[in-house]
Amino acid sequence: MRAWVVLIVSFSYLASLFGVAYWADKMRAKGKSLIRNPIVYALSLAVYCTAWTFYGSVGRAATHGIEFLAIYIGPTLSAPLWILILRKIIVISRSQRINSIADFISSRYGKSSTLGGLVTIIAIVAIIPYISLQLKAVSTSFELLTQQNSFVTKVLNGESFFADKAFYVAVILGLFTIFFGTRHLEAPEHHEGLVAAVAFESIVKLLAFLAVGIFVCFFLFDGFGDLFSQAMEVPDLHEMYNSSPSSSLRPWNWFWLNLISMFAILFLPRQFHVAVVENTNPNHVKKAIWLFPLYLLLINIFVIPIALGGRMFFPATPGIADTYVLQLPLENGQNLLALLVYIGGLSASTSMVIVATIALSIMASNNLIVPILLRTSIIKESFERDISSRLMGIRRLVIISILMIAYAYFSSLGQNRSLVSIGLISFVGVAQFAPSVLGGIFWRGGNRKGAIAGLLLGFIVWGFTLPFVSLLPDGATADSILENGVFGWGIFRPYALMGLEGMDQISHATFWSLFVNLGAYVFVSLLTSPSALEHSQANLFVNIYQLERTYQEKPIWKGKAYLFDIENLLARFLGPRRTETILNQYAAEKGIKLTKTKEVDFELINHAEKQLAGAIGAASARLLISSVVKEEPPKLREVMEALDETHQLMRYSKELEQKSDELRRASEKLQLANARLKEMDKLKNDFLTTVTHELRTPITSIRALTTIVHDNKDLDEAKRHEFLGIVIKECERISRLINQVLDLEKMESGHAEWNLTEVDMLEIVSSTASSIKGICKERNIKLIENYPDSIPLIIGDRDRLVQVVMNLLSNAVKFCDHEKGEIKVTLELKEEKIQLMVQDNGIGLKKEVLPYIFDKFSQFTDLKSGRPHGSGLGLSITWRIVHLHKGSISVESKENHGASFLVELPLEKKIKSPSRFSVP
Amino acid sequence: MSATIPQYRILIVDDEPNIVLAIEFLMKQAGYEVAKAYNGLEALEKVNEFKPHLIILDVMMPHMDGFEVARTLRQDDSYFNTKIIFLTAQGTDRDMAKGYGSGGDIYLTKPFDNKELTTIVQEITEYELN
Incomplete structure (x- = not known):
């Protein structure tokens, strides 16, 4: 076939695409949109089927069996999930005026320009091999059609730069894309012409493929049955389709x-573009979930x-299986059919290249170039100028650059390595968006830092395990890296990272x-906390x-801005005419009049931000709007109020619960305290009452008696002596009381001095008893003593122990019966304890006071019970001394039947240091 | 302050023997006939026995406190006119109210002034005798 014929047909086809696009735009202007239709939507999704599908599937099927089906089964299986995922993404993107996947991820994580840039870079790097595949397909099919005989030798010999048709294909497609995709800067309406053209191309490639399929099945062979039965007679083919699964089929x-094809159908930039950005109605998804799989089928x-x-026609050259679709009609003299097939392949390639480069150019300009320009303030300086045309220029430059890089990749790529999996390399690259996007729409906890960390690491691993290897020049270095890892580190083998072997490369x-x-x-999301804006997004x-529904009415911008500034800003990026239209429309919708010098409300600011976001991306739009709004970005509290009332309330009530819990605990503590x-x-x-009383009593007698002595100069000597004697005793009593108070205080505060020695309780008890x-x-009291012959020594403070015995004995003396007093003192060794029992036969103690008898002063609180003489501190001091010797003291008594005190002192527990003398 | 009224009898009740001793001396010096008791129960016995015109009564005592003694006496018509002077170390308003409520006539706090006590006793007896 002559080259000029093929060229004319090619350009005619491209021209007809323009025709379709032009027609669609015209219809839109008339108000009869062609693309507001679920069928067109589903067809536009078929941009998924590229030259790879058109030529590559057959090639793969001819050499590897049914493995090619995997990347169609993935989307088919996951299609029902689109209702949950895709529809949500669409609704979000509409409300946020998102125009690319980079914008989507950036927007989700606090309109982060870093993330937008990162996603853009990943997307470009991942997609360029894919685009290069299309270039190769177009150029190869063109050559095959025009110089079919030399094809095989040409592939084997390689191509020179200028002889390579792929370069021209790249340039032509670039120009075509520029005409197609960069007529409007912002995307308020959809690229209706583009979508219509893509849908049209989907029909063309399907028809072309069906035509060649029917030709092969029903003209070359006698239907499916004939074809298959003939094929199964070829041993190779029989084995490929009947034997147990080969390694690649595990x-x-x-x-x-x-999995990666499920992600690819959603997150490939071109798929995101047609499925989300160009979507006119989220409900179209419902029809697409069965129409699109039908198309794939x-x-x-x-x-x-x-x-x-x-395989049966060209048994000698399985290497050219990628071109069977074209070769079969050509070989059988069906030139017209071959031309149709070529057009089908061209349509598959062009639709992919056009949509992919447009999507990438929007991402690159909005998420890479504009943020950089804004940062370097090139745009800010030229404040008065309309820079919308400059932005358009940037996009066109990006489109050409992407195609040129794709061409460079194509020509530098080792032609004999991994050619088939070039598309899959892109798929895996794009799958890196899955955690951030899916996490972003279902998990509120995902944050910017987590997304950046995940994307960056995933991207690095992907780069190392796939494109890095495919770009390695053949030779010893490459082989060594594949076998031994980078720098000979075994864990860094590109095909067996961390020693994970037994999986295929993809x-x-x-x-x-x-x-x-x-x-x-x-992990990073859980460890770090999001900013206010991230939180609200x-x-x-x-x-x-x-x-x-509520989002529109809620203020995001709390600041004030002048219409003049807003208008200027919009005009710079959207052009003055478009700006006027936008503002007039807004005014008309709201029924208000806009005055240039007046401040505008948050609604208009939001509206302006969205319009701007449609043109230059969310992150950049936010940056620009914030430069004219006279206030800082929304504070956490405001954002919470605006967007997060439920969450706020929940947290608030949780806090409240916590607070009241704390309060309750605090008040319990307070109550206790x-x-x-x-x-x-x-x-x-x-204590005061007792001490006062105890002091007043001796003072009373001292005062009365001294006054008597003082007033009666003629008092006889005996009386005077008696009275003064009493005065002296009462003074001693006061000193004793004071000493006891001080003593107790010392013991309680742990400041008492202890003189620890080995002491003999027998000696202490007997000598104290004899002193009374x-x-x-x-007083006519009978003292009965019961002691053993000897008793083991214990460690203790002798004087204190004497005090204990003395207290008990003097209490017994005080309380025993006035007429027939009897005191029994018993000392014995029992169960490794020294027991001292002091019993009297006096008035005894009331049952009620027994539990309190050793408390300081407690026995005195019930005054009616009758009050023992003495300071009232005696038993308290006794208790303390006994306990500091690790012993115990108890009392048994019945009213009017005497009382008996029992002191037990342990033998073994030695008291090592006074500092351990702490008693509750 | 000489012994002019031999028929007038005073009972001194206190669990502190030294205080009893001092008051006894003062009252005898003033010419009264004196009896002593060292706790509440003993006081009630002595009252029946001694039929005092006036009781100098301590409050905090073993067995039965002074208030109880006073209340018991006031229930008996024969002791309705017996004067009671509380003499106590407890001098709060509440204690005083309790003292008057239980039937005391005078409430004095310890330590007391010898002359004050003697004067009060004398004034009461003079009023009684007139």
């Missing part, structure tokens, strides 16, 4: 292929027959890149359905 590899139905037919790369990506995303994305204070206050009062013998005789 279930896990299928799983990974399905149709375009794949003849793949295996054509592949088998090709599965291996997918597993590792998504593993580190997801891991980093979740996260809430908006995750709860879009609940918030969609209060009770303790009250008790202590009461003790203090008791006199008073017993005087």
Whole structure:
């Protein structure tokens, strides 16, 4: 076939695409949109099927069996999920005027320009090999059609730069894309012409493929049955389609292929563009979930027959299986059909290249170039100028650059390595967006730092395991790296990272890149906290359905701005005419009049931000708007109020709960402390009352008696002596009281001095008892002593222990019966304890006071019970001394039947240091 | 302050023997007939026995406190006119109210002034005798 014929046909086809686009735009202007239609929407999704599908599937099927199906089964299986995922993404993107996947991720994570840039870079790097594949397909098919005989030799010999048709294809497609995609800067309406053209191309490629399929099946062979039965007679083919699954067909590899193709159908920039950005109605998704799989089924139905037919027709050259679709009609003299097939392949390539480069150019200009320009303030300086045309220039430059890089990749790529998986390399690269996007719309906890960490790590692993290897020049270095790892480090082998072997290259790369990506995303998100804006965006994305309605009315910008500034800003990026239209429309919708010098409300600011975001991306738009709004970005509290009332309330009530919990605990503590204070206050009062009483009593007698002595100069000597004697004793009593108070205080505060020695309780008890013998005789009290012959020594403070015995004995003397007093003192060793029992036969103690008898002053609080003589501190001091010797003291008594005190002192527990003497 | 009224009897009740001793001396010096008791129960016994015109009564005592003694006496018509002087170390308003409520006539706090006590006793007896 002559080259000029093919060229004319090619350009005619491209021209007809323009025709379709032009027609669609015209219809839109008339108000009859062609693309507001679920069928057109589903067809536009078929931009998924590229030259790779058109030529590559047959090639793959001819050499590897049914493996090619994986990347169509993935989207088919996941299509029902689009209702949950895709529809939500669409609704979010509409409300946020998102125009690319980079914009989407950036927007979700606090309108981060870093993330937007990162996603853009990943997308460009991932997609360029894919675009280069299309260039190769177009140029190869063109050559095949025009110089078919030299094709095989040409592939083997390689191509020179200028002889390479791929370069021209790149330039032509670039120009075509520029005409197509960069007529409007911002995307308020949709690229209706583009979408219509893409849908049209989907029909063309499907028809072309079906035509060649029918030709092979029904003209070269006698239907499916004939074709298959003939094929199964060829041993190679029989084995390929009947034997147990080959290595590339293992279930896990299928799983990974399905997974990345599920992600690719949503997150490839071109898919995102047609499925989300160009979507006119979220409900179209409902129809697309069965229409699109149907399209995939149709375009794949003849793949295996054509592949088998090709293998049987060209048994000697399985290497050219990628071109069977074209070769079969050509070889059979069906030039017209071959031309149709060529057009079908061209349509598959052009639709992909056009949409992909437009999507990438929007991402690159909005998320890479404009933010950089804004940062370097090039745009700010030229404040008065309309820079919308400059932005358009940037986009056109980006389109050409992408195609040139794709061409460079194509020509530098080792032609014999991994050519088939070039598309899959892109798929795995694009799958890196999955954690950030899916996490972003379902998990409010995902934050900017997590997304950046995940994307960056996933991207690095992907780069290392896939494109890095494919770009390695053949030779010893490459082989050594593949076998021994980078720098000979075994864990850095590109096909067996961390020693993970036994997976094919794509599965291996997918597993590792998504593993580190997801891991980093979740982990970093959990560890770090989001900013206010991230928080509100996260809430908006995750709860879009609940918030969609209210979102419009809620103020995001709390500041003030002048219409003049807003208008200037819009005009700079959108052009003056478009700006006027936007503002007039807004005024008309709201029924208000806009005055240039007046301040505008937040609604207009929001509206302006969205319009601007449609043109230059969310992050840049926010940056620009914030430069004219006279206030800082929304504060956390305001954003919470605006967007997050439920969450706020929940947190608030949780906080409240916590607070009231804390309060309750605090008040319990307070109550306890209060009770303790009250008790202590009461003790203090008791103490004061007792001490006062105890002081007043001797002072009373001292005063009365000294006054008598003083007033009666003629008092006889005996009386005077008696009275003064009493005065002296009462003074001693006062000193004793004071000493006891001080003593107790010292013991309680742990400042008492202890003189620890080995002491003999027998000696202490007997000598103390004999010291009261006199008073017993005087009062006619019978003292009965019961001691063993000897008793083990214990460690203790002798004077204190004497004090204990003395206290008990003098109490017994005080309380025993006045007429027939009897005191029994018993000392014995029992169960490793020294027991001292002091019993009297006196008035005894009331049952009620028994539990308190050893409390300081407690026995005095019930005055009616009758009060023992003495300071009232005696038993308290006794208790303390006994306990400091690790012993115990108890009392048994019945009213009017005497009392008996029992002191037990342990033998073994030695008292080592006074500092351990702490008693509650 | 000489012994002019031999028929007038005073009972001194206190659990502190030294205080009893001092008051006894003062009252005898003033010419009264004196009896002593060292706790509440003993006081009630002595009252029946001694039929005092006036009781100098301590409050805090073993067995039965002074208030109880006073209340018991006031329930008996024969002691309705017996004067009671509380003499106590407890001098709060509440204690005084309790003292008057239980039937005391005078409330004095310890330590007391010898002359004050003697004067009060004398004034009461003079009023009684007139």
